[in-house]
Every structure is written in structure tokens, then in C-alpha cells.
Amino acid sequence: MNKLMILTGEPLTRSILANFFDGISDFCVEGSFEDVPGLLSAVQNSQVDVLFADAEYAMQGNFLPLINPYGAKRPLIVLLARDGQAAAKSYEMQNVIDYVIKPSTPERLFLSLQKIRMQLSLINSYEAVGAPHSPRRDYVFIKVNKKMVKLSLDEILYVESVKDYIKIVTEKKSFLVYNTLTNFTASLPEGRFARIHRSYTVSVDKIDAIEGNTVEIMTTRLPFSRKYIAENQLKVFK
Missing domain, CATH: 2.40.50.1020 (LytTr DNA-binding domain)
Structure with missing residues (x-):
């Protein structure tokens, strides 16, 4: 089961995302937060595989090292933005694989879900192959x-x-x-x-x-x- 968290100040967006992933069997919404402190408190006790986050939070840049302090491949990040220009400013960040324009539609979220599944599959494959045979990462x-x-x-x-x-x-x-x-x-x-x-x-x-x-x-x-x-x-x- 892949663990997902949501970070947005908009109740409607949190509700749309939670309802969408509630019907996806291989994902579990571990938490939905309106601010960074709430998210940081939660991730200390749980590994996050995927994070949907408002682009304005991501552009601040100060919370990403806290949830991903060692440059790990997880969590994968999907940015939420009002327009593509706002999301593009932070799209080059590590682990960002997609951005979704708000308000998001089920059709657009499904496309994002496909990207997430593909990337997680690659990560799991690398980890499965590398763990027993590569004690030293090169x-x-x-x-x-x-x-x-x-x-x-x-x-x-x-x-x-x-x-x-x-x-x-x-x-x-x-x-x-x-x-x-x-x-x-x-x-x-x-x-x-x-x-x-x-x-x-x-x-x-x-x-x-x-x-x-x-x-x-x-x-x-x-x-x-x-x-x-x-x-x-x-x-x-x-």
C-alpha cells in the first residue's frame, strides 16, 4: 500500500483529492494538511510515498529538506497550482514528477496517478535489485x-x-x-x-x-x- 499525504490551504482541493484516492485500492491517504507544520509533525512518524502539495509551499523550498533530508527517491511530489506558470517555477525540483491545475478533475488526477504508479514501479525495481547485490551505492x-x-x-x-x-x-x-x-x-x-x-x-x-x-x-x-x-x-x- 502506497502512503499519500496532501498539503494545501484549500478545503475543496483537500476534499477532491481525498475522495479521488479513497477509491484507489493501492493508495492510502495518511493525512491531509493545511499548513507545513502539520505535515512535518506527521511525516516524523510515517514514511510518505507521494505528496500532493501547493506550488507556493514548494517554492519556499524550506520544508522539502525536512521531509526528504537525505535526497531519497521518496516522496514523489505532485504540485497543485492555479496556473501552469506558477507550477513551472518549481517543476525542476527534485522528486517533482507532475503538476495539476486547480480545481482538479478526476480525468486529470487519473493521468497523474498513472505517472505516479510508473515512477514508483521504477523505484521499487531499483531498490529490489540494488538492495541484496549493491551494499555500496555508486x-x-x-x-x-x-x-x-x-x-x-x-x-x-x-x-x-x-x-x-x-x-x-x-x-x-x-x-x-x-x-x-x-x-x-x-x-x-x-x-x-x-x-x-x-x-x-x-x-x-x-x-x-x-x-x-x-x-x-x-x-x-x-x-x-x-x-x-x-x-x-x-x-x-x-
């Missing part, structure tokens, strides 16, 4: 141009914070992803990557030299903040 999925792209951890040189985005730099190309550096770093395997500055996380194996407060990776020199030296020196000099 990849991450990042959202690029509305598509989930598999990126090998060995390819990553460093990650840079760029306002509301992160830039993942590899030897061949860079990816601009809607995420925070703190959230993305937490999703990486401990020991292989180190936060060296408020704006940079680096692959420890890719460090070529350290001079003073500077880290050198290939031809790029990055600042090494004193704040992070004591915390990360064991990772870097192991």
Missing part, C-alpha cells in the same frame, strides 16, 4: 530537464552551491540541479565526499593537492574554509 539520480538521470559517483569532481541550485561538475560536463548543497551532500556516501566550504563539496579521491586554505582538483582551485578543516581532515588525509 550512483545518484539527478533531475535534468524534467528527466531523472543516473550519474556515477566516480564521475563527480565537486559540487558547487549556486543560489537555489547546485552545479555538479564532472570531467566532461556540468549539471545544474535544483537542490541545496546541504541536502545533496547528505545523500552522498559518507567518507567519499567532504564539505570543504559553505559553497563546495568535493570528491575526496579527486583532490590533487591542498595548499593553505585551497584545494586543487585538476586545474580548479577551490577555497577550503577553516570551519570545515577540523571536521573533514580525517576524511581528506585518511
Whole structure:
């Protein structure tokens, strides 16, 4: 049974969604909330597979790391908006797979349901295959141009914070992803990557030299903040 939660300030929208999913056998509405604090209190005690959320909440960006602190594939997020332009502003966020214009119709919700089922099926397949055979995860999925792209951890040189985005730099190309550096770093395997500055996380194996407060990776020199030296020196000099 897939667990679903609803976050919207509109009683009518909460009612429409709850009534629709009440007739869907493989989904269970675990909670319906009008504000972020109510949602956060509930998710502490329950894993959420799918979240329908007002786009204005998603654009604030502050509650997503709290419900998904380690960059996990769940919950899948469907945005609720009055118009497509409002939803498009936050559609590049991690885990967002669809947006629905309010007031939503059963026909449109059914299309969204098909997307959700397909994505959950892929996630379950990856988890089923990866769990027994891959104790060490060697990849991450990042959202690029509305598509989930598999990126090998060995390819990553460093990650840079760029306002509301992160830039993942590899030897061949860079990816601009809607995420925070703190959230993305937490999703990486401990020991292989180190936060060296408020704006940079680096692959420890890719460090070529350290001079003073500077880290050198290939031809790029990055600042090494004193704040992070004591915390990360064991990772870097192991």
C-alpha cells in the first residue's frame, strides 16, 4: 500500500483529492494538511510515498529538506497550482514528477496517478535489485530537464552551491540541479565526499593537492574554509 499525504490551504482541493484516492485500492491517504507544520509533525512518524502539495509551499523550498533530508527517491511530489506558470517555477525540483491545475478533475488526477504508479514501479525495481547485490551505492539520480538521470559517483569532481541550485561538475560536463548543497551532500556516501566550504563539496579521491586554505582538483582551485578543516581532515588525509 502506497502512503499519500496532501498539503494545501484549500478545503475543496483537500476534499477532491481525498475522495479521488479513497477509491484507489493501492493508495492510502495518511493525512491531509493545511499548513507545513502539520505535515512535518506527521511525516516524523510515517514514511510518505507521494505528496500532493501547493506550488507556493514548494517554492519556499524550506520544508522539502525536512521531509526528504537525505535526497531519497521518496516522496514523489505532485504540485497543485492555479496556473501552469506558477507550477513551472518549481517543476525542476527534485522528486517533482507532475503538476495539476486547480480545481482538479478526476480525468486529470487519473493521468497523474498513472505517472505516479510508473515512477514508483521504477523505484521499487531499483531498490529490489540494488538492495541484496549493491551494499555500496555508486550512483545518484539527478533531475535534468524534467528527466531523472543516473550519474556515477566516480564521475563527480565537486559540487558547487549556486543560489537555489547546485552545479555538479564532472570531467566532461556540468549539471545544474535544483537542490541545496546541504541536502545533496547528505545523500552522498559518507567518507567519499567532504564539505570543504559553505559553497563546495568535493570528491575526496579527486583532490590533487591542498595548499593553505585551497584545494586543487585538476586545474580548479577551490577555497577550503577553516570551519570545515577540523571536521573533514580525517576524511581528506585518511
